[in-house]
Every structure is written in structure tokens, then in C-alpha cells.
Amino acid sequence: MTIAKEGPTKSNPPRRRHDEVLEAAARVFHEKGYESTSIQDIAEAVGILKGSLYYYIRSKEDLLYEIIKAVHEDALANIRFVDEMEGDPLQKMRAFVTTHLVFNAENLTRMGVFFHDFRSLSGERRATIVEARDVYDELVRRLIREGQKENVICPDIDPKSVSFAIMGSLNWIYQWYKPEGRLSANTIAEEFADLVVAALACTPAAHQPGHRSAVGVLHG
């Protein structure tokens, strides 16, 4: 086997090539699944020789971990944005749903790898990612609890299970969203935000204990 002579050059500095490698790997993992992908597949997708690939990475699992860590770090910006904004918890919830959904739509491939393939990480790395993933659920729970305290979110709601319902609807888009589809990510994000906010909102004037459980129930 020939050890390839390619590597960083002036027109392709190492950092940029490194990002290209991550991007190509995410694409191949998403299409073929992590376990079915070989280092050779990734080298072909980047357009370099397999030997050269080892200049940028040590193993296939390193690549997977780097992809997942990077998309998580990028997504954390949505949480920081919500934490720093002015507004009541319902306004913050609307902002989070909108920004996180648009983020997911713009990072379909990487989010797909994140949700689909994190199980392939080994022990400690897997635990790190599961923990990192929890920060989204925790933000949603915190906003629900704060909204209940401030009387803008219905007190009947269980923050934990409802946080999973909300995150599920936001995360699921990697399964169905097509950028070339009828609705833009922004339009879908507004629909989802309207839905979530309508699902959560109620005020002391409107609240009757159990009123949500009384809608759409069969009588007789």
C-alpha cells in the first residue's frame, strides 16, 4: 500500500481540511449508517487517499465523537440565547422552539448522526454525550417550572414528561424534513412554536384544575 503524499497545503490548510473530513464523514454515516461505513468510504467521499485520512483522524470512532461533539456545541448557542434574552418563560419557550427547530433543519445530517449513531460510541464517550443531550430537556423543564411559577403556563403540566414531548417533536424532524419541501424551516418553526405555546399556556383566570384533561374526552 502506498502511503499517500497528500496533506495540508497552502490552499487547503489543515483546519479547513479537517472540517471537510468531518462533514464528509457525517454525510456517509447518515447515508450508510456508522457501522456499515469504512474509513475507505470516508476517504472516497473526501476525495483523498485512505492513508492521508489518518493525518486528520486516528479512528472511525474519533470521527463519530467529533461530529457529535461539534453539533452539540453549536446547538448550545440556542440555550445561551434563551438564557440571555429578556422575556417571560412562555416567550423564552417560543424563542427556543423556533431557534432549535431551524438549527435542526439546517443541520439534518449531523443531527441524524447524533441521534442515530451515538449508541456506537464506547462507554465514557457515550455517557458524555447522553449527559450533554440532557441539557436541552433540562432547559425545557426549567422554562415550564418558571412559567408555572409566573402563572403563564398551566399548573397541571408535568414538566418532565412534557419536556420529552416537546423535544421529541423538535428532534424528530431529522426523520422527515426535506429542505426542498413545500414549507421553509422558518415557517415550520413558527407552526411548531404556536403549537407548543398553545399547548402550555394558561392563566389563573382561565385555569380550572383538570381542565386540560376534560377536552376531547368521550362522555356517555
Add this chain to the structure above:
Amino acid sequence: MTIAKEGPTKSNPPRRRHDEVLEAAARVFHEKGYESTSIQDIAEAVGILKGSLYYYIRSKEDLLYEIIKAVHEDALANIRFVDEMEGDPLQKMRAFVTTHLVFNAENLTRMGVFFHDFRSLSGERRATIVEARDVYDELVRRLIREGQKENVICPDIDPKSVSFAIMGSLNWIYQWYKPEGRLSANTIAEEFADLVVAALACTPAAHQPGHRSAVGVLHG
């Protein structure tokens, strides 16, 4: 290699053994991922020799397809139930959310394989499953449209994107639900149903065009 002599016996008729094979395979696929699983792994999980396994199946992909087809056929009962029940579209939606969520919770492993590994099916089979999967989204869309006609669901809602939001929240539970957790599947199902119904409901008396988009919006 010894060709195993095991096979259907009186105490283990072929049909029952066949179901055990499907169940064990689903468990192994869910734990290790389909691509990383070997026929040997499945034979070990069933507790029979690899050679005997070929009495029940022809290939690993056949197994995957059978698992996915079976869980889909079982889940179709939820759709038939909703189609046959009395009630307005909001009542039917509540019933669908409740039954489908409990079904998902009781079939975590098989649903995990369904969502996770259907990409590993080859061409035509994959298309069959994607089409089968669409019937859930279509039911939810139909209920939303009917509810809008009958003035129990907000006319501002886009049935298609909202159907994905609802199905996402129901399907996502394979990622987080633990049967030994704090809340029972029934309790979570009621929470989700309250949430979905609250998110969709509105009446001509309460409706103002755009009212949902006005909640939780930052002013100033």
C-alpha cells in the same frame, strides 16, 4: 461445522419458536444495531445453534423486515380503533395519542428497531415500510382537517407540519422511556393527550385569526 439437529419439537412448535427468534433478534438489533449484529449473535440470544436458525429464516435482512412488518401490523390496530370509534375528531385524537403512546411504550425494542434500522432494508422493502409508516401521519392529518371542518380544532393550524410534531412526540419515546421509571405509560399517555388536545383545540367563539401566534411573543 456441525449442522444442528434442533428444530421444531412438540413442546416448541415452529410458530412459537419463530416468534422467539423474532423477539430475540429485535433485542439484539436494538442493543448492538442491525449492522453490527451477526446471525451468530442472534443464534446465541435464542439459545440455538446457528445452523438451526436457518430453519426459521433465510437471512438477517429477512429478520429485520419481519420484525418491522410485524410491529407495524400490530400498531395498525390503533388506527382501526380510532376509525371505528364514536366521537368528534378531538376525541379521536385524544384516543389515538393515548393508545399509540401506550403501544410504543410496550413495544420499545421493536419500535426502536423500526425507527432506527429501517434504512438498512434494501430498495423495495424500504419503500414498503416508509409507505406503511405514512399511514400514522395521514391519520393525524385527517383528524386535524376534520376537526377544523367541525370547528373543534383551530383553523390556523397546518395539518401536515403539525402531524409531524405530534408523531415526533409519540415516536421519540423509544429514545427515553424506561418502564421502571417514575411515571407509568398510562400516566405519560394522559399527559401527552392533554398536551396535544390543548395544542389543537379552539372554537369559533374563542378563535381570532392569528391568536396562537400572538401568545408568548416579545413586544417592544
